[in-house]
Amino acid sequence: MKTLQSKTKTRHGFTLVELLVVIVLIGMLMAILLPALMSTRSTARGLLSANNLDEIGTALHKYEAAKGMFPPSWYEPDVPNGNNVDGWSIHALLLPYVEEVELASRIDYQRSYSEYTAGGGFGDIVSVDGTASHLTASRVPIYVSPDEPRDESRLKNGTPNHYPVNYAANLGTFFVWDPATGDVGGGAFAPGRGFTSSAFQNDGMSKTIAFAEVKAWQPYARNNGSDSSNANISNLLNVVTPDTAGRLNTLADVADVQALVQAAHGSGNYKTNSGHTEWVDGRAHQTGFTTVFGPNEKVQVDVAGDGVLVDVDWTNWQEGKNRGSETADENPTWAAVTARSYREEGVYVLFLDGGTKLISPDINIGSWRAYSTRDGGEMISAAEQVR
Numbered sequence: 001m002k003t004l005q006s007k008t009k010t011r012h013g014f015t016l017v018e019l020l021v022v023i024v025l026i027g028m029l030m031a032i033l034l035p036a037l038m039s040t041r042s043t044a045r046g047l048l049s050a051n052n053l054d055e056i057g058t059a060l061h062k063y064e065a066a067k068g069m070f071p072p073s074w075y076e077p078d079v080p081n082g083n084n085v086d087g088w089s090i091h092a093l094l095l096p097y098v099e100e101v102e103l104a105s106r107i108d109y110q111r112s113y114s115e116y117t118a119g120g121g122f123g124d125i126v127s128v129d130g131t132a133s134h135l136t137a138s139r140v141p142i143y144v145s146p147d148e149p150r151d152e153s154r155l156k157n158g159t160p161n162h163y164p165v166n167y168a169a170n171l172g173t174f175f176v177w178d179p180a181t182g183d184v185g186g187g188a189f190a191p192g193r194g195f196t197s198s199a200f201q202n203d204g205m206s207k208t209i210a211f212a213e214v215k216a217w218q219p220y221a222r223n224n225g226s227d228s229s230n231a232n233i234s235n236l237l238n239v240v241t242p243d244t245a246g247r248l249n250t251l252a253d254v255a256d257v258q259a260l261v262q263a264a265h266g267s268g269n270y271k272t273n274s275g276h277t278e279w280v281d282g283r284a285h286q287t288g289f290t291t292v293f294g295p296n297e298k299v300q301v302d303v304a305g306d307g308v309l310v311d312v313d314w315t316n317w318q319e320g321k322n323r324g325s326e327t328a329d330e331n332p333t334w335a336a337v338t339a340r341s342y343r344e345e346g347v348y349v350l351f352l353d354g355g356t357k358l359i360s361p362d363i364n365i366g367s368w369r370a371y372s373t374r375d376g377g378e379m380i381s382a383a384e385q386v387r
Helices: 016-067 100-107 230-241 254-266 367-371
Strands: 124-126 131-135 154-156 158-163 166-168 175-177 209-213 218-223 272-274 300-302 308-311 313-315 333-336 347-352 357-358
Touching: 016 209, 016 230, 016 347, 016 357, 100 166, 100 230, 131 158, 218 254, 230 333, 254 272, 254 300
Parallel strands: 218 313
Antiparallel strands: 124 131, 154 158, 166 209, 175 333, 209 347, 218 272, 300 308, 313 333, 347 357
C-alpha cells in the first residue's frame, strides 16, 4: 500500500506583487518620517546656534565687568592702513572672553585689522599641524552657526584671507554713525563708543537685542556717499522714526533700497557674496545688523536691471572709509542690513540681559524695531512681547 505524499511545495522569497507592496509601504513611511527627522535636525541645529549666542552673552558681561562698559561695534585703531581706518569688530574685542586668549594675544588693536590680512605683514599663524594662515582667516567656532552651508574661509587670490560670522551686533534701526558730529545710532552697540549699563535703563536690558543671527556670504552694496537729502535715504529715515503715538510700524519700501543698491552697483560698489564674511571687520555690513526690515524678510531687488532678483543688504558708507588722510571723508553711515537665519521658523536673538529667544518673522515690525533701541522708551504690547 502506497503512502500518500503531499504535493505542496515550500515557498521561498516574495512574489513581485508582495515586493512592490513592501516598497510602497517603505516609501510611505519615509514620506512620513523624513520631514519629522529633518525638522528634528533643524531644531537641534537651532538650539546649538542659540547656545553660541548664550556664550556671546556671557562674554559681553565679562567684558563689561572688566572694562566698566560694553564694547563698541567698531574700535578705531591709532594707525590707519593707507587711506582707510580699518577698525576692529566687537567680535575681535570679545576674543579674550570667548576662550580665544591666544588669538587675541597676537593682535595689536592699535593697528588696522587689514594689516593682518593677506599681504598685510602681520599676524601670520602656524598651527600645530603645520598649517599656516593669516590671523583674519582663523575660524572662531562660537561665531559660526551650525546651519552655515559655507563654513569655509573667504579666499584672496587663492589664499584663505577671512572667515565668516553668523552672529551680528545690534546697531539700531537705520542710522549708525556720523563721524562729522560724533552722533551714533540707537542700537545696543555703536562705532567708537562703549555704553555703560545705565544707557539701557529706560528700555531695560531684557528688552534690548544685543546680537542676532545673520547669513554669511551675503550680497550687499555700499559707499553711495549720500546724505539725508537723498530721497531714498530720507524715505527710509521716515519709516524708522516714531510717529506721534510712539510707534515704528511703517514698513520700509524695498524700492528705496533698490534705487540705492543700483546706484552703488553702477559705481562698482556691489559685492555678490562677501557680506558677513569678515569677523575682524567692525563695519555694519560685516559684523552688524539693523531693523529696517524684519527678521528673515527677503529684501529682493533687481540689482543689475536684468530682471534677476537678489536678496541684498545696503550700507551708505563704510565706517572709516577714506578717513586716513587730512581730507577725510565724513559721510554718515546708514545701513539696511537684515537679520537672517537658514530656518523658516525665525531668527535667534540674544538680549542684553543674556536671554536667548527665537523671534518669528511674523513679529510686528514696530516691535522688532523697538527691541533694537537701547533708550527709545517704546511701549511693546503684551501680545508682541517676546517670551
